Amino acid sequence: MNFLTYLISGISLGSVYAIIALGYTMVYGIAKMLNFAHGDFIMVGCYAIFTIVGAFSGSGLGMVIGVIAATVICTAVGVLTERIAYRPLREAGSPLAVLITAIGVSYLLENLALLIFGSDPKSFSSIIKWEGITIASLNIPGVTIVTICVSIIVLVLLQLFIHKTKDGQAMLAASQDRGAATLMGINVNRTISLTFAIGSFLAAIAGALLCSAYPTLNPYTGAMPGIKAFVAAVLGGIGSIPGAMIGGIVLGVIEILGRSYVSSQLSDAIVFAVLIIVLLVKPTGLLGKQIQEKV
């Protein structure tokens, strides 16, 4: 019984990691960069919703407008960031350069939020009011169900988008060889902008769900979930979209089970230890495909 409760908690937490990881892995797989600012895009989305919902004083309409506005704002922030800070470095020949700039962007967003919204935590009113389903005293929270459903929808849409549409194929091509992609007539800059747009759009959605599940908000809200989602994306296999989903859920479940059955102090260590073990057994993550280099 208890086990089931913990399992559900784990899935709840994992579903939030999963939805963040989906956006993360998108940018990660296509633009081949660790966008360490992804977590902060989420924070931006949360503040957007918080502010707008506050302005509409919590009416149902405010929620809808809030989420829509958040996606617009996040997408804009993502695209602008890419344009100003990442694009000039794309040809620099080192993914590390972009990584460091992403860290700069992360600091920038956090400190902007700190100046605008202050350091005090804000309480977020969940945009999902549904209590969830209760089966024999086991409650599956509404947020969890919604988060999982949204993740699955996002997963399917992303898969379809990447594998079935031209833009998706262009993304894959650009991720492998930008010069050759250009020779196919692909506008690489636009394609990568699009990738960021989608990634940041998803960050806004993830933000809405993150803050609905764990309703507190400060300028650093996105940082830790961002890192965990990154871990989830790697656990699932870099660039693999279903992998990100599974990685997220698995990570959440391990975290909760580790905390409940082993040690609550060491739960972070347990999560990371499991990650290491998985990678040692399967060096490209759960669903990552091992592409052998042709010699």
Added chain:
Amino acid sequence: GCGSNSGSGSGSGSEGGSSDVFKIGAIGPLTGGAAAYGNAVAWGAQIAVDEINAEGGINGYRIEYKAEDDELDNQKSVNAYNTLKDWGAQFVVGSTTSGCCIAVADESHNDNLFQITPSGSAVDCVKYDNAFRVCFSDPAQGTASAQYIGTNKLATKIAIIYDSSDVYSSGITETFVAEAANQGLEIVSQEAFTSDSKTDFSVQIQKAIDGKAELIFLPIYYSEAALILQQASTMGVTATFFGCDGMDGILGVENFDTSLAEGLMLLTPFSADATDDLTQSFVKKFQEAHDIVPNQFAADAYDAVYAIKAAAEKAGVTPSMSVSDICDAMKTAMTQITVDGLTSSGMTWSAEGEPTKEPKAVVIKNGEYVLAE
């Protein structure tokens, strides 16, 4: 910039400085994850300084005031302290957090510069004779909480949820557990979280439910507590929640559904809803300036500045005295003063640096703090 700093720091070193003002510096995390606490301290002290200046200063001398950021990092806290020293600070209010405070105390001890921390609650924060504090020490809070629960028979089955990565929280927990045994309390679960995993508390809460806890002790800060209360309500927890001074501020969390905190008890020296004039005027000024309700950190910092004032006046120090002389005079004066502050009336200090004040147990009723009993 650094140029001007090194100018004032040179020559006379940090001894003296301009002789017509007192300089008070505050240290705390003004950016980063703990910024809420550091800013509270910086702003609380600022209000006290402004009031004192408006009333003619200390011994007739105006106070200049400055807050420095330490990002919750010991080394940076020392850097901040050094900056203040270069600036010519004669009194330091800080550091806000225990670890930083201990690191800074080592420096201030070497310099023999007077230090009073509003909120550094670890034992070692005041281990030197130049360092004092306004808040209770961790052991004092842990013990007091257990005693209060025991004496008032609030519960016998207790669950604890604490931040094992935080000095304050684990410090209180340790003494609470020790005292709980004396009080005949049963700890049914003692579960931790860390600064890296403080979003999901379902396991900790579930263990409390499983242990049939009647009271859940939360020796943690209000930002995490707000989240715990929210999650606990969805999990159907009926136990009473009991917190310490870090819990104060929970009603000030913007947009927080205060009904979740209904029945929450906390052992705190300060509550922003207190009806006395001092509190009211402080809260009003604070809200006007920063748009949020002040918490106990702000109140402690406010009291710290008034303690400096009282002791400085008692000792009759002047800005022209050297930092070390001021400190020596303050050390004795601190044990002789009585301060009626926000966090307690009739506060006195021992030579060890510990305050004597009455913890108030308050309970939240109808979204407001009410004195318990």
Added chain:
Amino acid sequence: MKKILKLNGDLTTYLIVIAAYIIFEILILTGSLSSHMQGLLVPMVYYAIAAVGLNLCVGILGELSIGHAGFMCVGAFSSAIFSNTFADTIPGGIRFFLAFVVGILVSALFGFLIGIPVLRLNGDYLAIVTLAFGEIIKTIINAMYVGVDANGLHMSLTSASDMNMEAGGRTIISGPMGITGTPRDANFTIAIVVLLISLFIVQNLVKSRDGRAIMAIRDNRIAAESVGINITRFKILAFTISAAIAGAAGVLFGHNISSLQATSGNFGYNISILILVYVVLGGIGNIKGSVIAAAILYMLPEMLRGLNTYRMLIYSIVLIAMMLFNWAPSARDWRAKVLSKFSGMRKTGRSSK
């Protein structure tokens, strides 16, 4: 001619460090350095040391590590435990030397043990595992209680009372409180000496057989195997040395401040990343650059203190701008043009690519 120039490449690094040291010492002696600046010197140097160590891993070996703060943590704690335990029995100088030996050996051991399984992974997978190790080390130390009493060493991962020490026992590591009261043996001179030694080790290593083998692995693993280079051996060698140097930085860290805690702010992944920022901004594989970047970037936010709340905001903007200026191809071309205009004499500049 060229050869002399090349030799000077390494020498200049030492010269820059020594010159900086002399300048700072003069400033201190003449009393013209503020206490704030004086307090920054040792941290600045230990971050430079950590950056040199990390550059060996990232620039020379070509493996991204975001867990080097973990090695610093190990170095800091192991040496601080040592110094604390023998604070009264061994005299200062020797004790600090031994503390270095302990800190370096223990972090090297960790580097070695972690390297064996981890270095089989590639690219970002390796990065994430180093991050994981760093976090595990931090989490465990943060939850660890260690004490000594008449019966020897006691340890617990839950609380001080669980160590079951006899009365009169002394707690050395006290959970999140970490270690307090470590003798503050570190000073600027010693830090500079350690930096010079690290530079000496890394720069010389790069010019030796082993260094070439390490770089060959970085450039093309398959080709390196084809000429008989033992990939595992050299990866572990480089990683271990890199960890040991980070450990040495940790020793300085632990002995520069009396209160040492394994917090995220001290040894979390973000600190690993901070060190990585120094490495990348200074130029991947450019050892001298790491030292300079570490010095500048450590100082920068401190110099910005006057800006109060805008401090970290400005810092982040400066960081982004510096990255763009240093790395963006367009900025590089522009710089090359400006440079060639200024130094008409050096017409035959070599391409940096």
Added chain:
Amino acid sequence: MALLDVNNLSISFGGLRAVDDLTFSIEKGELYGLIGPNGAGKTTVFNLLTGVYKPTEGLIKLDGTDITGHTTIDINQVGIARTFQNIRLFKKMSVIDNVKVGLQNDKELSYSTLDGILHTPKYRRIEKEIEQRALSLLAVFGLDEEKDVLAANLPYGKQRKLEIARAMATKPKLLLLDEPAAGMNPNETAELMETIQLIRDKFEMTILLIEHDMKLVGGICERLTVLNFGRVLRQGSTKEVLSDPEVIKAYIGE
């Protein structure tokens, strides 16, 4: 005894039998050619010989030692070095350092890590020798002028030569060259042919090469194996093989 003995060698990728029951042997000092249509499995044979792939079946012997399934590193120590079809240089290292890496395992030219870090007299002495050895190898290919250039900045043809020099530095008994003349014009190819012969004669190496340039193959190889769909199509002296109608039909054309 033959230097290289390959018996019934096979490997499959999924369903594809890239090399199928291959048997051949090379005598010491021979210049042997491996030819065949694109995708016939030639490069795969090299990968099997050098331990990059493990064979599904079969036996490989070098100088009497069984090296089947050994690691690339071990096989190089035993005496096989190679070049790659897609050039694999240490791009961010100088030309001479590329060759020096090839000298890594030379017992006479080794010193300890500590010597290397401390730059002891031993280090200085041996490094000098390494430098000389590397230079003399570069000289064979006329690359000594460019010794300090970054390998990545060399033009294509010189990159191929550098790769051969690096492989030779490991003093292999058997040198495998994968399309050494690809991307070279006829003049450069002619020059390369001379160099290859020189390597064989002066350095006493046995050479197995893959090449599509019939001029080169016909000009310097003594014996050939023709692969087609992973199987041996024809094997024998160059002259015989190249005039074989089946080989012409499957590979040469016209």
Added chain:
Amino acid sequence: MALLEVKDLKVYYGVIQALKGISFHVDKGEIVALIGANGAGKTTTLHTIAGLIKAGSGGVYYKGNDITTIPGHKIVKMGMAQVPEGRRVFADMTVAQNLALGAYTRKNKAEIEDTIEKVYERFPRLRERKGQFAGTLSGGEQQMLAMGRALMSHPDIILMDEPSMGLSPLLVNEIFDIIRSVHEDGVTVLLVEQNAKKALSIADRAYVLETGEIKMEGKASDLLNDERVRKAYLGE
């Protein structure tokens, strides 16, 4: 009017000047060969035309438009395709996906299907390997894929960078046959080759590039008989 015209093109890699002011043109319906030794600047020329590298000075004109500063992807839309040096197939995608990307600029599905069918007819090996990841193809197979992929865009002009490199003699012949037949289908060809003999034998005109400068130009048949060319590039 020339279909493609390059005027006084100079290109730099940092401080290295790779092209020192070359001019040439390709008329509609021609096969023009560009031959030259290693490092002469042939690939640089093609990359600059296609907009992958920025020109230092000079101009590139295509169909009467100045395309010197037009981004590469737009040039492709104008009907220019390239078979790049070293094939540069998308290694982690299948043969079929690679081909589909070749038709990225085209809209009409039926026509695309048609072209795919044609490509498979030209290169039966590609049909066999439809589902294989391009990265695991043999060198020759990759070359075919690169060529097929370029044809997928249904270009007016196709730039080929050493298409015969690494191919078996039979295939080299085949590739040149294909080039010829592609040309017969109305595609203009600019051919960069080390295999000067073959290139000159199918080209109408040719240019000889040496260390960034055009040293000779003329009718391919004339160059084929030119003493200097024979010596320097045909190995005779």
